[in-house]
Amino acid sequence: MAKYITPAVTPLNADGTLDVQGAKALYEHLVTGGVDGILVLGSIGEFFALSMEVKKQLIDVAVEAVNHRIPLIVGTADMVFDNVLELSRYALKAGADSVIIVPPFYFWLNDASVEKYYSALAEQIDGPIYLYNFPDRTGYQLSVEVIRRLAEKYPNIVGCKDTIAGMDHTREMIKAVKPVRPDFEIYSGFDDNFAHNVLSGGDGCIAGLSNLAPEVTSAWAKAVNEGDAEGIALGQQKIDRMMSIYGVGMPFVPFIKRAMALRGIGVQSCATFPLPEATEADDAKLLAIMKQEGLL
Numbered sequence: 001m002a003k004y005i006t007p008a009v010t011p012l013n014a015d016g017t018l019d020v021q022g023a024k025a026l027y028e029h030l031v032t033g034g035v036d037g038i039l040v041l042g043s044i045g046e047f048f049a050l051s052m053e054v055k056k057q058l059i060d061v062a063v064e065a066v067n068h069r070i071p072l073i074v075g076t077a078d079m080v081f082d083n084v085l086e087l088s089r090y091a092l093k094a095g096a097d098s099v100i101i102v103p104p105f106y107f108w109l110n111d112a113s114v115e116k117y118y119s120a121l122a123e124q125i126d127g128p129i130y131l132y133n134f135p136d137r138t139g140y141q142l143s144v145e146v147i148r149r150l151a152e153k154y155p156n157i158v159g160c161k162d163t164i165a166g167m168d169h170t171r172e173m174i175k176a177v178k179p180v181r182p183d184f185e186i187y188s189g190f191d192d193n194f195a196h197n198v199l200s201g202g203d204g205c206i207a208g209l210s211n212l213a214p215e216v217t218s219a220w221a222k223a224v225n226e227g228d229a230e231g232i233a234l235g236q237q238k239i240d241r242m243m244s245i246y247g248v249g250m251p252f253v254p255f256i257k258r259a260m261a262l263r264g265i266g267v268q269s270c271a272t273f274p275l276p277e278a279t280e281a282d283d284a285k286l287l288a289i290m291k292q293e294g295l296l
Contacts, residue, residue: 003036003204004194004221005073005187009211009257010045010058012270018057025266026211027065033214036204036221038066039100041075043134043163044208044253049272052083056090063095073130077102081120088125098128100161105138115146122154131160133169134189144172151181161206163189167196174201191217191239195232198224208252209242212259213295216242242293248285251275259286263295 008030011022030038040062041047041055050058059074066072074091076099078084088099101121103114122129131150133142142160150157162170170188177184178201188197191207194217198204204224210217216238223231249255258269258278269278278286290296 002194002198002221002224003185003187004210004217005037005039005071005204005206006030006035006210006214006217007039007042007044007206007208008062009208009253009260009267010041010050011257011267012272013268014270016270016273018054018061019268019270020057020061022267023058023061024065026260027062029265030210030214031066031069033210034218034221035070035210035214036218037071037073037206038062039073039075039206042100042132042206043075043102043137044211044256045075046253046272046275047075047077052087055087059087059091059094059096068095068097071097073098073100075100075102075132077132079104079106081117084121085124088121088127088129092125092127098130098158099125100130100132102132102134103138103142108140109138111143111146114140114142115149118146118150118157119154122150122157125156128156128158129154130158130185132163133160134163136163141169144169144176147173148176148180151177151184158183159185159187159203161187161189165190167193167200170197170202171200192236192243194220194239195224195236208256209239209245211256212245212263212265212290213242213293216293216295238293242289244289245286248282248289249276249278254278255282255286258282259290262286263290 011019076087186202220235254271
C-alpha cells in the first residue's frame with residue numbers, strides 16, 4: 001500500500017520553547033486528516049536547532065498524542081554519534097515505532113565511512129531504523145550500493161527516505177534493493193514525486209505539504225491505492241500547484257508554519273533562530289495559493 005507520511009513541523013512559542021498545545025493540535029489534525037504516519041524531528045521539524053531536552057520533551061508529547069493510532073517515526077540525527085544513540089534509545093523506549101537518521105553533515109564522507117556509520121548504528125540500536133538521504137544538506141549521496149548492502153545485512157534497517165528533486169536515484173534504489181529486500185520501504189522526500197515513486201515500485205513519500213492539507217494528500221494516496229487514474233492525475237496537478245508554497249521564502253520551514261497558522265491549524269509561525277519571519281507580502285502569496293486550492 002502506498003503511504004503518505006507527514007514530516008511534522010515543530011510547533012514553537014515566540015521564546016523558542018516547545019508549544020505543547022500546538023503540537024497536540026497538529027498531531028490530531030494529521031491523524032484525523034488521514035495521513036499514514038508522522039515523522040517528528042526531521043528537517044522540516046528543525047532538529048538541527050533544538051536541544052536534547054526539547055527533543056525528548058517533543059518525543060514524549062508526540063508518543064502520548066499519537067497514541068499508536070498511526071506509526072510514529074522520530075528523527076534522531078546529530079553530529080555526535082553518542083547523541084544519536086542516546087536519542088534513538090530514548091525514542092524507542094518511549095514508544096516510537098522507529099527512528100530515522102540522516103548521516104553526518106558538514107564534511108563529505110565516502111561510501112566506506114557512510115557504511116561504517118550506519119553499520120555501527122544498526123548494531124547498537126535495538127529497533128527499526130530508516131536511512132535518510134538528503135544530499136542538498138549533507139553534501140553527499142547515500143549510494144545505491146551502500147544502501148543495498150546495509151539492507152541485505154541488517155534487518156533492522158527497514159527503509160530509506162530519499163530527498164532529491166528527481167526520481168533517478170530513487171528509481172535505481174528501488175531496482176537494486178527491492179529484489180533482495182521486498183519489505184524495505186523506499187520513500188521520496190518531495191510531495192510531487194509521490195505517484196512516480198509508487199509507479200516505480202516504491203512505497204510513497206514523506207513530504208511536508210501534508211502538514212498543511214492532510215486531507216488533500218490522503219485523498220491522493222487513496223486514489224493511488226485504488227488505481228483511480230483520474231484521481232491520481234487531479235492529485236498530481238493539485239500538489240504541483242501547491243508546491244509553490246515552498247518557493248514563497250527560503251528556508252521554507254517558517255513559511256509552511258505561517259500557512260498553517262493562516263489556515264487556523266493551531267500552529268504558530270515561530271521558527272528557530274535565526275530563520276526568517278513571513279512578511280505581509282509573504283502572507284498575501286500564501287493566502288492566494290491556499291484560496292486557489294480551496295484551503296481557506
